[in-house]
Amino acid sequence: MNIAVLFAGGVGSRMKAGTVPKQFLEIHGKPVIVHTLELFEQHPEIDAIAVAILPSARAELEKLIRRFDIEKVRWVVNGGSTGQESRHNALKAIAADCPEDAVVLVHDGVRPLIDAKIISDNIDLVKRKGNAITCSKVTETIVESRDHKIMNVIPRDHLYAAQAPQSFRLGEILALYDRAVSEGENDSIDSCSLMYKYGEEINRITGPKTNIKITTADDLHVARTYFSIIENQKLYGMPSGE
Numbered sequence: 001m002n003i004a005v006l007f008a009g010g011v012g013s014r015m016k017a018g019t020v021p022k023q024f025l026e027i028h029g030k031p032v033i034v035h036t037l038e039l040f041e042q043h044p045e046i047d048a049i050a051v052a053i054l055p056s057a058r059a060e061l062e063k064l065i066r067r068f069d070i071e072k073v074r075w076v077v078n079g080g081s082t083g084q085e086s087r088h089n090a091l092k093a094i095a096a097d098c099p100e101d102a103v104v105l106v107h108d109g110v111r112p113l114i115d116a117k118i119i120s121d122n123i124d125l126v127k128r129k130g131n132a133i134t135c136s137k138v139t140e141t142i143v144e145s146r147d148h149k150i151m152n153v154i155p156r157d158h159l160y161a162a163q164a165p166q167s168f169r170l171g172e173i174l175a176l177y178d179r180a181v182s183e184g185e186n187d188s189i190d191s192c193s194l195m196y197k198y199g200e201e202i203n204r205i206t207g208p209k210t211n212i213k214i215t216t217a218d219d220l221h222v223a224r225t226y227f228s229i230i231e232n233q234k235l236y237g238m239p240s241g242e
C-alpha cells in the first residue's frame with residue numbers, strides 16, 4: 001500500500017501575497033494544492049492520500065476535494081503549530097488504519113511540479129532500500145554569508161538540494177517522529193533532517209530542478225512559467241528545451 005502525505009499547513013508568511021494561504025493561490029485556473037493532489041490522484045501506484053491542513057483552511061480544502069473529484073483523499077487532519085507536528089498528526093491518522101509496512105510519500109502541498117516518474121522512483125527505492133529522499137543537484141556556487149559578507153564557499157561537487165517527496169515505511173518514520181517528541185524536538189525542518197539526526201542511512205533519488213517549492217512570490221511566477229511550458233508540450237508537443 002502506497003500513501004501520499006501532503007503537508008498544506010503553512011500560513012505562507014514568506015509569500016507576502018495577502019491573506020490567501022499559498023496552497024490556495026491559483027495557477028492556470030486551479031489552486032496549487034489541487035495541482036499537487038491531482039498528480040497523486042492520477043498515479044496508478046498511489047492508493048490513498050492524507051492531507052494535514054490549517055484548521056482555518058479545512059473547509060476550503062474539503063470543498064476543493066469535492067469540486068475537483070479527488071477520490072483518493074482518505075484522511076484530512078488538522079495541522080499543528082509546526083510542520084513537524086502537522087506531518088506527525090497525518091502519520092498517526094494513517095497508522096490507525098494501515099499496516100506498518102505501508103509506504104508513505106511525504107510531500108509539500110506547495111510542490112505541484114513533481115511528475116509520475118518521481119513518485120514511481122520513490123516507491124521503488126523505499127521497497128528496495130527502506131527510504132528515499134528526492135534531491136536535485138546544486139549547480140551554482142554555494143556560500144555561507146552573514147551580515148552581507150561571504151564567510152565560506154562550500155565545494156559543490158557533492159551538494160544537492162533535498163526536496164520532496166521524502167518517502168519511508170510508515171512504522172519506521174512514525175517511530176522517529178514519536179521519538180523526536182519524547183526527546184523535546186518539535187520543530188525539525190523535515191523528515192530527512194529527522195532521519196539524519198537519528199543516524200539512519202538515507203537514500204537519495206535525483207529529480208529535476210523544476211520540482212520547486214512555492215514559497216515566495218518569485219516562486220509562483222516561475223511555477224506559472226513551468227506550467228505554461230507543460231501545457232504547450234501537451235497541446236503542441238513542444239520540446240522541453242533539455
Ligand SMILES: C[C@](O)(CO)[C@H](O)COP(=O)(O)O
Nearest residue numbers: 083108162163164189190213
Ligand atoms: C521538505 C522541504 O520541502 C525539503 O526541501 C522543506 O524542508 C520544507 O520547508 P518549509 O519551510 O516547510 O517550506
